[in-house]
Amino acid sequence: MSWKELQQDLAASCYIASNELAMAVYLASEQQRPLLLEGEAGVGKTEIAKQLAAIHKTNLIRLQCYEGLDANTSIYEWNYQKQLLRVQAVRDSSSDEIESQIFSEKYLLKRPLLEAITQAKAPVLLIDEIDRADEEFEAYLLEVLSDYQVSIPELGTISATSKPLVVLTSNGSRDLSDALRRRCFYSYVSYPDTETELAILQARLPHINARLAEQIVRFVQSLRKEELEKKPGVAEMLDWAAALSGLGVAKLSDNPTELQATLVCLLKTQIDQYAVPQMVTERLVAQVVE
Amino acid sequence: MKTTQFPTTVEGVSERVAGFIAHLRYNGYRTSVAETEKTLKALPLIDIEEHQQVKLLCKTICTSNKNNFDDFDELFDSYWFNRGREKIGTASVQEKRQTRNRQHQPGTDSTVSTEAEGEAEQPETSDIDGEASHQADGRLVASRIKNKEKIDFRELVTPESIQQAEQLAYLLAKAIRDRRSRRYRASLRGNRLNLRKTIRDSVSYGGVPINLYRQQRPDRPVKIVTILDVSGSMTVYARVFLSFVKGLISHDTKADAYLFHTALLRIGDTLRDHDTLRAMNRLTLMAQGFGGGTRIGANLKHFNDQYAQHCVDGRTVVIILSDGYDTDPPEILADALKRLSKRNCKIVWLNPLKGWKDYEPIAQGMAAALPYLDHFAAANTLESLAALEPALRKL
Numbered sequence: 029m030s031w032k033e034l035q036q037d038l039a040a041s042c043y044i045a046s047n048e049l050a051m052a053v054y055l056a057s058e059q060q061r062p063l064l065l066e067g068e069a070g071v072g073k074t075e076i077a078k079q080l081a082a083i084h085k086t087n088l089i090r091l092q093c094y095e096g097l098d099a100n101t102s103i104y105e106w107n108y109q110k111q112l113l114r115v116q117a118v119r120d121s122s123s124d125e126i127e128s129q130i131f132s133e134k135y136l137l138k139r140p141l142l143e144a145i146t147q148a149k150a151p152v153l154l155i156d157e158i159d160r161a162d163e164e165f166e167a168y169l170l171e172v173l174s175d176y177q178v179s180i181p182e183l184g185t186i187s188a189t190s191k192p193l194v195v196l197t198s199n200g201s202r203d204l205s206d207a208l209r210r211r212c213f214y215s216y217v218s219y220p221d222t223e224t225e226l227a228i229l230q231a232r233l234p235h236i237n238a239r240l241a242e243q244i245v246r247f248v249q250s251l252r253k254e255e256l257e258k259k260p261g262v263a264e265m266l267d268w269a270a271a272l273s274g275l276g277v278a279k280l281s282d283n284p285t286e287l288q289a290t291l292v293c294l295l296k297t298q299i300d301q302y303a304v305p306q307m308v309t310e311r312l313v314a315q316v317v318e
Numbered sequence: 319m320k321t322t323q324f325p326t327t328v329e330g331v332s333e334r335v336a337g338f339i340a341h342l343r344y345n346g347y348r349t350s351v352a353e354t355e356k357t358l359k360a361l362p363l364i365d366i367e368e369h370q371q372v373k374l375l376c377k378t379i380c381t382s383n384k385n386n387f388d389d390f391d392e393l394f395d396s397y398w399f400n401r402g403r404e405k406i407g408t409a410s411v412q413e414k415r416q417t418r419n420r421q422h423q424p425g426t427d428s429t430v431s432t433e434a435e436g437e438a439e440q441p442e443t444s445d446i447d448g449e450a451s452h453q454a455d456g457r458l459v460a461s462r463i464k465n466k467e468k469i470d471f472r473e474l475v476t477p478e479s480i481q482q483a484e485q486l487a488y489l490l491a492k493a494i495r496d497r498r499s500r501r502y503r504a505s506l507r508g509n510r511l512n513l514r515k516t517i518r519d520s521v522s523y524g525g526v527p528i529n530l531y532r533q534q535r536p537d538r539p540v541k542i543v544t545i546l547d548v549s550g551s552m553t554v555y556a557r558v559f560l561s562f563v564k565g566l567i568s569h570d571t572k573a574d575a576y577l578f579h580t581a582l583l584r585i586g587d588t589l590r591d592h593d594t595l596r597a598m599n600r601l602t603l604m605a606q607g608f609g610g611g612t613r614i615g616a617n618l619k620h621f622n623d624q625y626a627q628h629c630v631d632g633r634t635v636v637i638i639l640s641d642g643y644d645t646d647p648p649e650i651l652a653d654a655l656k657r658l659s660k661r662n663c664k665i666v667w668l669n670p671l672k673g674w675k676d677y678e679p680i681a682q683g684m685a686a687a688l689p690y691l692d693h694f695a696a697a698n699t700l701e702s703l704a705a706l707e708p709a710l711r712k713l
Contacts, residue, residue, distance in 0.1 A: 031374075047370075047374055048377060048378070051364075051371070055363070055379070056378075058360070058363050059356070059360060061356075066383075096503075108523065164506070203571070206382070209383065210348070210382065212382075213379060214386075215378060216387040255623055257627070
């Protein structure tokens with residue numbers, strides 16, 4: 029499969045990827061290296077992992093990062109209750125025997141990272157919002173990402189049965205370490221241009237009126253140029269389009285009051301909602317409706 | 319100017335790729351032999367005759383952050399098409415190399431089409447005395463400017479005082495930064511036992527606390543963001559302030575600095591350059607090419623729009639070094655500061671004029687800014703900078 033074919037496959041499953049992103053994804057899957065995606069919220073970083081899993085017909089294993097995420101919840105944990113029961117059940121056997129029994133794979137709880145490398149078919153492993161996890165966690169990740177293996181002191185090293193396709197996403201809330209960056213292929217996902225965004229909208233909502241679709245995309249594109257705290261992403265645009273077509277709007281200029289009310293799909297802070305009053309909406313609509 | 323000419327004498331793809339990786343490294347990328355290897359391994363996967371594909375491939379492999387990602391196309395073209403373009407935003411260090419490059423013909427690689435010729439040579443650095451004019455998009459292109467406009471900061475302050483300013487700033491930054499939270503948080507090597515977690519965990523051992531969990535007070539370092547005015551009215555102070563800013567941010571990877579005159583530039587990475595002379599030269603270049611009005615309000619607005627979201631939060635001290643003479647209406651400045659203060663940061667304004675006798679903040683801009691400032695102080699002498707410490711510590 030060449031990278032163009034991958035791009036077409038993605039398009040067929042409703043994900044329109046830019047050339048840069050398609051090449052990055054292609055290289056990551058061919059060279060079995062993790063892929064680090066950065067970009068604004070709502071540009072489709074997480075979505076691409078889902079679509080990749082769909083294309084390769086494999087599992088998607090997702091690890092949502094948060095502050096305080098540790099090895100226990102992300103790599104593995106011993107099943108203490110089960111171990112304790114076992115110890116109490118075989119009280120009379122020698123301690124070495126018990127030890128070798130309770131520290132075996134049977135008593136191991138696999139968390140996402142270990143799960144991902146022990147699957148029969150290589151899954152897609154999505155490590156979402158890695159910038160939210162602590163720096164300590166990045167260090168754990170390095171071993172998994174560079175050698176695809178996990179070291180468990182009691183059991184030894186578990187190597188990957190299949191190498192997962194790893195996708196890391198980051199919103200840039202903190203700088204990632206160079207060590208992590210160096211192990212990954214990198215791509216920055218930016219807001220799509222008008223044509224691409226239109227293609228995305230038509231792929232996702234195929235029944236939408238073509239003229240409305242174009243108006244929606246151009247409206248959102250010009251809204252992104254306004255001074256907003258949080259610019260609407262592609263996901264917001266799709267929500268809005270779904271809302272408008274659900275309301276039976278045929279043209280943006282039809283019902284200004286209703287249109288203004290639907291902007292809640294796009295503007296997610298109070299300040300932004302104040303920043304785009306009816307007057308601004310009407311000006312933007314006038315630009316896109318000719 | 320860091321250019322790497324296309325190696326016409328080199329044979330074979332691998333050497334050229336190695337040269338390209340070196341070219342990127344030379345331009346501040348963190349690329350090494352590993353990247354060369356990755357690139358060479360990946361090349362068979364694509365159609366090597368298509369330079370567009372090669373560019374995408376190299377971009378994926380060699381970039382590792384947004385800045386790299388944005389400049390990459392230009393660096394790629396400069397190497398493979400021998401455009402002789404220089405590094406984005408650097409001081410003129412190697413003009414001779416530059417002049418030599420310009421005589422070179424475009425490379426003879428088969429993947430390189432002839433389109434390079436037409437747009438190749440734009441007027442660039444031509445002599446050592448040339449100065450930089452600044453273009454709005456943040457790129458520096460050296461051009462001929464009359465010698466008399468040259469501003470030499472070194473004549474205005476002694477090297478010792480510059481060094482002293484940097485030292486002072488370092489101490490100040492330390493005073494501001496060192497903060498600890500009152501709360502405790504789970505930590506592997508904490509100094510206190512985390513009783514709640516230990517007891518909770520002991521349940522799975524039948525009440526025997528086998529795993530001892532620890533906790534400690536997390537560091538909550540205060541981030542420093544400096545915005546420095548280098549407009550005409552501030553030139554007298556610019557050099558020493560630059561050193562001051564350098565001291566503020568150089569030992570802290572999270573701190574950031576910006577410089578403005580009529581436009582805003584991010585200088586954090588430049589200032590962290592361990593080669594002080596090179597950093598100062600670059601900054602001198604950046605600080606030149608102005609002399610027109612100061613647009614404090616507009617620049618702060620730009621800062622709010624583009625950078626504040628990422629670098630300003632509740633634990634940030636924004637230090638503005640400016641004299642408050644604004645050519646924009648004061649409302650813009652007030653609005654920008656109001657928006658900035660909504661991010662819950664502390665705003666400190668250091669004004670060199672405040673140290674003058676009988677100074678009143680009556681410049682319209684300054685008057686409009688006052689309500690939003692957490693601290694307003696003088697900064698015209700080293701002593702006044704040193705006197706900031708207790709105030710900043712309290713913030």
